[in-house]
Amino acid sequence: MPEYQTFEHDVLIIGAGGAGLRAAIEASAAGVKVGVITKSLLGKAHTVMAEGGIAAAMGNVDDRDNWRVHFADTMRGGQYLNNPRMAELHAKEAPDRVRELEAWGAVFDRTADGRILQRNFGGHKYPRLAHVGDRTGLEMIRTLQDHGIHQGIDVHMECTVVTLLKSGGRMAGAFCYERERGRYKLFRAKAIVLATGGIGRAFKITSNSWEYTGDGHSLAYHAGATLMDMEFVQFHPTGMIWPPSVRGLLVTEGVRGEGGILVNNQGKRFMFDDIPANYKSQTADNPEEGWRYTQGDKSARRPPELLTRDHVARCIMREVREGRGSPHGGVFLDIAWIKEKLPNAAEIIKKKLPSMYHQFKQLGDIDITKEPMEIGPTTHYMMGGVRVDGDTQMSDVPGLFAAGECAAGLHGANRLGGNSLSDLVVFGQRAGEYAAKFAKKHSPADIDMSQVDATARQALEPFERTGESPYQVQHDLQDMMQDKVGIVRLENEMEQALDGILKLRERAKHVAVPGNREYNPGWHTALDLPNLLTVSEAITRAALLRKESRGAHFRDDYPAKDETYGTFNLIVREGKDGEMTVTREPLPPLSDELKKVIEEMK
Amino acid sequence: MAQATFKIWRGDRTGGHFTDYTTEITDGMVVLDAIHHIQAQQANDLAVRWNCKAGKCGSCSAEINGMPKLMCMTRLNTLPLDQPITVQPMKTFPLLKDLVTDVSWNFEVKKKIKKFKPRKPDASDGTWRMQQSDVDRVQEFRKCIECFLCQDVCHVLRDHHMHAEFIGPRFLVYAAALEMHPLDTEDRLEDLRKTDGIGLCNITKCCTKVCPESITITDNAIIPLKERVVDRFFDPLGRLFRVFRPK
Numbered sequence A: 001m002p003e004y005q006t007f008e009h010d011v012l013i014i015g016a017g018g019a020g021l022r023a024a025i026e027a028s029a030a031g032v033k034v035g036v037i038t039k040s041l042l043g044k045a046h047t048v049m050a051e052g053g054i055a056a057a058m059g060n061v062d063d064r065d066n067w068r069v070h071f072a073d074t075m076r077g078g079q080y081l082n083n084p085r086m087a088e089l090h091a092k093e094a095p096d097r098v099r100e101l102e103a104w105g106a107v108f109d110r111t112a113d114g115r116i117l118q119r120n121f122g123g124h125k126y127p128r129l130a131h132v133g134d135r136t137g138l139e140m141i142r143t144l145q146d147h148g149i150h151q152g153i154d155v156h157m158e159c160t161v162v163t164l165l166k167s168g169g170r171m172a173g174a175f176c177y178e179r180e181r182g183r184y185k186l187f188r189a190k191a192i193v194l195a196t197g198g199i200g201r202a203f204k205i206t207s208n209s210w211e212y213t214g215d216g217h218s219l220a221y222h223a224g225a226t227l228m229d230m231e232f233v234q235f236h237p238t239g240m241i242w243p244p245s246v247r248g249l250l251v252t253e254g255v256r257g258e259g260g261i262l263v264n265n266q267g268k269r270f271m272f273d274d275i276p277a278n279y280k281s282q283t284a285d286n287p288e289e290g291w292r293y294t295q296g297d298k299s300a301r302r303p304p305e306l307l308t309r310d311h312v313a314r315c316i317m318r319e320v321r322e323g324r325g326s327p328h329g330g331v332f333l334d335i336a337w338i339k340e341k342l343p344n345a346a347e348i349i350k351k352k353l354p355s356m357y358h359q360f361k362q363l364g365d366i367d368i369t370k371e372p373m374e375i376g377p378t379t380h381y382m383m384g385g386v387r388v389d390g391d392t393q394m395s396d397v398p399g400l401f402a403a404g405e406c407a408a409g410l411h412g413a414n415r416l417g418g419n420s421l422s423d424l425v426v427f428g429q430r431a432g433e434y435a436a437k438f439a440k441k442h443s444p445a446d447i448d449m450s451q452v453d454a455t456a457r458q459a460l461e462p463f464e465r466t467g468e469s470p471y472q473v474q475h476d477l478q479d480m481m482q483d484k485v486g487i488v489r490l491e492n493e494m495e496q497a498l499d500g501i502l503k504l505r506e507r508a509k510h511v512a513v514p515g516n517r518e519y520n521p522g523w524h525t526a527l528d529l530p531n532l533l534t535v536s537e538a539i540t541r542a543a544l545l546r547k548e549s550r551g552a553h554f555r556d557d558y559p560a561k562d563e564t565y566g567t568f569n570l571i572v573r574e575g576k577d578g579e580m581t582v583t584r585e586p587l588p589p590l591s592d593e594l595k596k597v598i599e600e601m602k
Numbered sequence B: 001m002a003q004a005t006f007k008i009w010r011g012d013r014t015g016g017h018f019t020d021y022t023t024e025i026t027d028g029m030v031v032l033d034a035i036h037h038i039q040a041q042q043a044n045d046l047a048v049r050w051n052c053k054a055g056k057c058g059s060c061s062a063e064i065n066g067m068p069k070l071m072c073m074t075r076l077n078t079l080p081l082d083q084p085i086t087v088q089p090m091k092t093f094p095l096l097k098d099l100v101t102d103v104s105w106n107f108e109v110k111k112k113i114k115k116f117k118p119r120k121p122d123a124s125d126g127t128w129r130m131q132q133s134d135v136d137r138v139q140e141f142r143k144c145i146e147c148f149l150c151q152d153v154c155h156v157l158r159d160h161h162m163h164a165e166f167i168g169p170r171f172l173v174y175a176a177a178l179e180m181h182p183l184d185t186e187d188r189l190e191d192l193r194k195t196d197g198i199g200l201c202n203i204t205k206c207c208t209k210v211c212p213e214s215i216t217i218t219d220n221a222i223i224p225l226k227e228r229v230v231d232r233f234f235d236p237l238g239r240l241f242r243v244f245r246p247k
C-alpha cells in the first residue's frame, strides 16, 4: 500500500474564494484547527474577478432601504423558488458582514458624508451595492486573505481535491493531488466545507476560468449529498463578443447602473419594448426618468436596462434573432452617450468603471467614453448546487457543509447582481461557525484506505494509455452544452445532449496525456472531465423536467411560466446503481411574517 | 490564415531549453490565447498559470520578448510577428516547470508585515467616516493584483538575490497601503527600515514601468515611505515635531 503525505484538521475548507476564506476565518476564530485547499494560488479564486459590488441593505444612500426590501427583491428575482430562510438571513446579515470587511481593512468608495457608498444594480429597488470602482471582488478577497493569513490557518495552494472520503455515513476527509509535483495528499477532517464555486466551463462562452469545472457539485453528489435547482444557469446579458479571443469576458452590470443603455442596430433603445408585468410598477416608462434614477433621483423608477439578468439576456437574444443585432451577433451597450448629460462624462466613466475602460481599450481597441461596446450573453453563474440547511449550511451528509456559489437556495431561479458577494460572506461565516461546532462534537472518522488507493490508481490511468486529448473532449462538451442546453432550450435538443453526454463520458474514460505528473495541465484537465460531465448531466436532466420558463431557465417549447412548477424545486441525487435521479420536492415553507413582507413589497 | 511562431521555455528545476511552436493567429488574440492553442493542440503538458484572462487575477505573469508582462493582456498586434516571440518564466523566482515559477516567497513575506489595526469606530453603530479624497491614494495601492511583475524586474531581487533582506516593491506598496490607510494605527516604520530593507531601493522606477495596474509604485508609495523613515530615524527635529503631530 502506498504512503501518502497526510494532514489532520478539525475543519477542512475546499476553496479559497470569498466563501472559503470567510468560513476559514470563522472556524479558526472558534478555536479549531483549520485547513484550506485551493486549486490556484491564494487570492486568485474567482471572487477576485467580481466587479460591480456587494449587496447589503445598509441604507447609506437611500434610507428607505432595509432588510425587508432586500429580502423581497431577492425572492422576486428568484421567482420564489428561493429558500426563504436563506433569503431572510442573507438580507438581515449582509450589512454586518460588509461593515466587518471595513473593520478588516477594506476601503470601499465613500458617500459625501464619509460612509460606504452604494450603487444601483439590476433588480435591487434602491442603491444597495457597496463597491470599489469596478473591482469589488479584488477588494474583498484581498481583505479576507490578508486578515486570514494572521489567523493560523494552514493553506494548501495549488492542490485539487479528487474525492471526498466518508465513513459510517459522515465525512472523514478528502484526497487530493498537488499541482507542483503531482503528488497525492490525504486530508483527515471532522467537518468539510465545500466552497468550490461554479460550473461555467461546461459552456463554450463563459466569463468563468479554468477552475470552474463543478468540482464541488460533483464531489458532493458522489458523496451522497443532494443537488438542487441545477436547471438554473445564469447567462449574464453583457459579455464581450469581439474580438473572438475575448468572447465571454464580463462587462459589469455597473455600466448600466451608471447610466449605460442597450441599443440595437437601428439605434433603438429596445428594453422599453418588453417590461414584465411584475416589474412594471417599479420600472421607468421613459428614458428621462431612467436617467434620473441612475443619477440618484429618489422619485424616479429604474430604467429597463436594470431589469433582472434573465430578462435582459432574452431581450438581447430576441433582437439578434430578429435581425437587429450588431455586426458580431450581439447588441450595443452605450455609456458614452452620457456626455450629452454630463460635461465631464469621460472622466466620470474612467473613475467609476476603470477596469472596463482598460479592458475594452486594451483588448478590444474601443474607447468606451467615445463609442458603444458590442455585447452579448455569457455563461456566468450557477444558481443550482448543494442543498443545505438554511441556518447551518450543512448538506444532507453529516459533516459536509457548502457555501457560496456551489451551494443552492439563496437565489432560486435567478440571482440578482451583487447578491453573490454578500452570499459568500453571510453563508461563509455561517458554514465556518457550524462546521467548527460540528467538529468540536465529533471525533475523527476512520478512512477507508482501499477507496483512497483505488482513486489514486485510477487518477493515473491517463498516463498509461494512448488515446485522444482531454482538451478535445472538453471542447466538444462545451460546444454541445452551449448549443443544446444554453439560453434557449428545447426538449429534443436536450435529449440529444443527454445522448452526447453519455458518449463523451465514454471518451473521457479513454483520454490520454503526455508527460509526467509535474505541473501537467493536460492531466488536470483529464481529471476535471468527470466533474464537468456530472454537472452537465444534472443541468440537462433537470432542465428537461422543468417544462416551463422561469428565471434563467427558458424553454422555447414551454415559453410561459406555469404556476404548478412554482411549488417545487428539482432535486438531483445519485441512485443505488449510480444512475442519476431527478425528483420534485415541495418548496420549504414560507413563514407568515415573510409572506407578509413579500405582499407588502409587491 | 496568419501564423506566428513562439519560442517557449520548456523545462523544470533541473534545466530546460526553448522550443519553437507555430500556431494560427486570429484577430484580437493575446499571448495567452496562443499559449492555450499550443497547449491544446501540440503540448498538452505545457505548464502555465492563468485564471481570469482579463488582467484581474495576476496569475499569468511571464517575460514576453524579455519584457515582464501579463500574457492575457498582451495583444499579438503589439508584437513583431515576423520574428519568433519568446515567452519565458519570471526570472526572479525559482522555476517549477515551463512558464510556472515558485512564488511562495511572496506569500511568506506578506505574513511578516504587521496587520491592519484600525482606530476605534467613529460612530456608535461601529462604523467609520472617511472622505473619498482621503482614501484615493490607498485605493490606488489596493488595485494591486499580486502579479509580482514588479518583484520580477527589481534588480535588488533579480540580480542581487537579496530576498532575505528586501521585501520588494510589491510589499512596499502593501506597507504603504497600510501606513496611509486613514484608519490604521499600527507603526511599521521601524520594520521598514530594519527588516524590510526599504533603504535598498535606489529608485530606479523599473517596478513602476511594468506594473499592469499602473500603480505609481515609486513616487506614490516608496518615496513617501522613505521620507517617513528618514523623518523618524535620521531627523531629530522631525522627531520632536512628531510628538505633537498625530499620524
Ligand SMILES: Cc1cc2nc3c(=O)[nH]c(=O)nc-3n(C[C@H](O)[C@H](O)[C@H](O)COP(=O)(O)OP(=O)(O)OC[C@H]3O[C@@H](n4cnc5c(N)ncnc54)[C@H](O)[C@@H]3O)c2cc1C
Binding pocket: A014, A015, A016, A017, A018, A019, A020, A037, A038, A039, A040, A045, A046, A047, A048, A049, A050, A051, A052, A053, A054, A055, A136, A137, A159, A160, A161, A162, A195, A196, A197, A198, A207, A208, A211, A215, A216, A250, A380, A381, A403, A404, A405, A406, A417, A418, A419, A420, A421, A422, A424
Ligand atoms: C467576471 C465576474 C464578475 C462578477 N461580478 C460580481 C459582482 O459584481 N457581484 C457579485 O455579487 N458577484 C459577482 N460575480 C459572481 C461571484 O464573483 C462569484 O459567484 C463568487 O466569487 C464565487 O465565490 P466562491 O467563494 O463561491 O468561489 P470562488 O471564488 O470561485 O472560489 C472557488 C475556490 O474553490 C477552489 N476549488 C474549486 N474546485 C476545487 C477542488 N476540486 N479542489 C480544491 N479547490 C477547489 C478554487 O481553487 C477556488 O479557490 C462575478 C463573477 C464573475 C465571473
Ligand code: SF4
Binding pocket: B153, B154, B155, B156, B168, B169, B200, B201, B202, B203, B204, B205, B206, B207, B208, B218, B222
Ligand atoms: S524603484 Fe526600487 S523597488 Fe522599484 S525596481 Fe527600482 S530598486 Fe526596485
Ligand code: SF4
Binding pocket: B058, B143, B144, B145, B146, B147, B148, B149, B150, B151, B169, B170, B173, B210, B211, B212, B213, B214, B215, B217
Ligand atoms: S504593484 Fe503592480 S506590478 Fe507589483 S504585484 Fe502589484 S500589480 Fe503587479
Ligand code: FES
Binding pocket: B049, B050, B051, B052, B053, B054, B055, B056, B057, B058, B059, B060, B061, B070, B071, B072, B073
Ligand atoms: S489570467 Fe488573470 S491576469 Fe492574466
